Amino acid sequence: MPGHVLLLNIAGGVALLLWATRMVRTGVMRAYGSDLRHFLGRSTRNRISACAMGLGVATVLQSSTATALLAVSFAGRGLVEIGPSLAIMLGADVGSTLVVQVLSFDISWLSPALILIGVVSFLAGPSAQWRHVGRMLVGLGLMLLALTLVVGASQPLRESTTLQYVMRPLANDPILALLLAAVITWVAHSSVAIVLLIMSLTMVGVVPLTLGFALVLGANVGSGIIPLALTASGGAMARRIPLGNLLFRALGAILVLPLIDVAMPYIAMLGSEPGRQIANFHTLFNLALALVFLPLTTVVGDALIKFLPDTGGGGEFKPRYLDPDVIDTPSVAIACATREVLRMADTVESMLRGVIEVFRSDDSKLLESVSDMDDEVDRLHEAIKLYLTRVTRNALNDDDSRRCVDIISFTTNLEHIGDIVDKNLLDLAQKKIRNKLMFSEQGWQELTAMHARTLHQMQLAMSVFVSHDIETARQLLKEKEKFRELDMQGSQKHLARLRSGRIESIETSALHLDILRDLKRINSHLTSVAYPILDASGELRHSRLKDAPAKEDEAVAGG
Numbered sequence: 001m002p003g004h005v006l007l008l009n010i011a012g013g014v015a016l017l018l019w020a021t022r023m024v025r026t027g028v029m030r031a032y033g034s035d036l037r038h039f040l041g042r043s044t045r046n047r048i049s050a051c052a053m054g055l056g057v058a059t060v061l062q063s064s065t066a067t068a069l070l071a072v073s074f075a076g077r078g079l080v081e082i083g084p085s086l087a088i089m090l091g092a093d094v095g096s097t098l099v100v101q102v103l104s105f106d107i108s109w110l111s112p113a114l115i116l117i118g119v120v121s122f123l124a125g126p127s128a129q130w131r132h133v134g135r136m137l138v139g140l141g142l143m144l145l146a147l148t149l150v151v152g153a154s155q156p157l158r159e160s161t162t163l164q165y166v167m168r169p170l171a172n173d174p175i176l177a178l179l180l181a182a183v184i185t186w187v188a189h190s191s192v193a194i195v196l197l198i199m200s201l202t203m204v205g206v207v208p209l210t211l212g213f214a215l216v217l218g219a220n221v222g223s224g225i226i227p228l229a230l231t232a233s234g235g236a237m238a239r240r241i242p243l244g245n246l247l248f249r250a251l252g253a254i255l256v257l258p259l260i261d262v263a264m265p266y267i268a269m270l271g272s273e274p275g276r277q278i279a280n281f282h283t284l285f286n287l288a289l290a291l292v293f294l295p296l297t298t299v300v301g302d303a304l305i306k307f308l309p310d311t312g313g314g315g316e317f318k319p320r321y322l323d324p325d326v327i328d329t330p331s332v333a334i335a336c337a338t339r340e341v342l343r344m345a346d347t348v349e350s351m352l353r354g355v356i357e358v359f360r361s362d363d364s365k366l367l368e369s370v371s372d373m374d375d376e377v378d379r380l381h382e383a384i385k386l387y388l389t390r391v392t393r394n395a396l397n398d399d400d401s402r403r404c405v406d407i408i409s410f411t412t413n414l415e416h417i418g419d420i421v422d423k424n425l426l427d428l429a430q431k432k433i434r435n436k437l438m439f440s441e442q443g444w445q446e447l448t449a450m451h452a453r454t455l456h457q458m459q460l461a462m463s464v465f466v467s468h469d470i471e472t473a474r475q476l477l478k479e480k481e482k483f484r485e486l487d488m489q490g491s492q493k494h495l496a497r498l499r500s501g502r503i504e505s506i507e508t509s510a511l512h513l514d515i516l517r518d519l520k521r522i523n524s525h526l527t528s529v530a531y532p533i534l535d536a537s538g539e540l541r542h543s544r545l546k547d548a549p550a551k552e553d554e555a556v557a558g559g
Helices: 003-041 046-062 064-075 084-103 108-122 128-159 159-173 174-188 189-201 209-230 238-267 274-307 329-362 364-391 397-437 441-467 470-499 501-507 509-527 530-536 550-558
Strands: none
Touching: 003 046, 003 189, 046 084, 046 274, 046 530, 064 084, 064 209, 064 238, 064 550, 084 128, 084 189, 084 209, 084 238, 084 274, 108 128, 108 550, 128 441, 159 174, 159 209, 174 189, 174 441, 174 509, 189 209, 189 274, 189 397, 209 238, 209 274, 209 470, 238 274, 274 501, 329 364, 329 397, 364 397, 397 530, 441 509, 441 530, 470 530
């Protein structure tokens, strides 16, 4: 077989292995992601439970990187301390080795069955959950198939003199081999796939066993680089956990690399086949890291906090007014939260003002800028919610307790408005830009009038939120009624233009009606701030429905 065909077959097998690993991870996250996050978030009572949960989650996800990103997200929201997070990562490193253990056995006969069951589940599954499980099973089947392809394609390489010239320098320089494997793992973004590749090449004799062990150490180091690279643009808190995990792996690799020859006879006692030895060495290395560094997670965590302190930066995405020092003084803390909510409301108002300009100018850069604001809204919403959760742990009077509920409710509505702008209105604007559509003059005037009224409602809602003024709250609800009437009138006028055959109206009909729908949804979120105030003052009816007329037979029975 020509050399280029041989390399193409191996590369295709490796590509399939990477893709299959990704399929399994995607299927698991979509089917059980919320459950995994829930269990992981509750596992931080002590280092042992955190490590065990990290092991379990990484085993299911087949990825310590995905587990690292989950732990980073919890730590970034203040839900998990850095010590338990590092313990989670030590467990995750062990968990990611278990799939290599399973696949080191000859279970290639399972591949067709897993693919068949997975495809049937994906295509005929009665729910999304079944389809995600089907995706996961197809991924597992493709992983086994990919390993078979790699092993089969690698057989001729045993006789390749060229490959021997390439491998000899690596075998004589384990440090170079370690660094090369680390880089390849970082590029591939999957230590599981790379270790399985090393195992396959070792099984057919292409890679000597001692070199295979050095490459496994490099794959472990590369696996630690992946989450660090993915969080490099984040704040100090986001980088501490990946950095600590990389330090554990790198230090362990440095210590174990000179001891490979000493460890080989003991590794062989657990299984003489080269593939089994690679899998066992991979697992034992990560077990050793967990045993050695688990008692040190708190110390290492404190050192990382000093090495990467919070700089107080974070730009627009960092809360400005949520002072943790006044948590024990609820009235002051609630005032701080109120100021932060107003800042969040200003950002949402800027998004509302910006989106109409995107429709007006078809400016793609402005569209991206408005979309980026939603990240700030989400961050502030999360920060305010967690801040008030800490405030409510104090003994609150009725007024303070009610105010906390009102603030959380208003911020949630603001966050929903931001999502409507980002995921609905901006998508519509993108469609308008992509298809080069133009509204009719009358249609555009109606949309801008409704948008202006929405901005007016936004300002009224902010005033009601701050002042709790009953008259302003009544005005906000009255404006909602006017908004509904204008919405109906606008829809009727639009349909009239469609009947008259206006080309612009026909082309933009879906856009026009969807924009009206989204503005109406935004208005509903804004007016919700008035209901608790009016309800407390007895200004609301219990129902907008008229009383049903009494039936004749009921009247007779009553007589």
